[in-house]
Amino acid sequence: MLSSAQATLRPIPPGIKIGASSSGRAVPENFLFLRQLGVTWVSLAATPETATADGFIKMRQEWEAAGFDYLVCMWPSEGQALVERFAARILA
DSSP states (O other): OOOGGGOOOOOOOTTOOOEEEEOOOOOHHHHHHHHHTTOOEEEEEOOTTTOSHHHHHHHHHHHHHTTOOEEEEEOOSOOHHHHHHHHHHHHO
16 A cells, blocks of 8 residues: 655656646645646646635735745636626736
């Protein structure tokens, strides 16, 4: 039987980026698991409740504070107006 204590991460060659999808929940267990896999890029899924400019900003801040360099926040199908408001806030 294997355990996480026996697992080792091989060095990742320069230029290679390891990414994963996540529910967007910023909890220490998610951060630890993804770090153990060597993940640096994260694609986050928003819920209708978090699919706002403030929601995305909060997700970005939490995940960046946990050491993830690049984020993609997947937007639910609420429409172009939400995307434009989000982009205006982020790019301001």
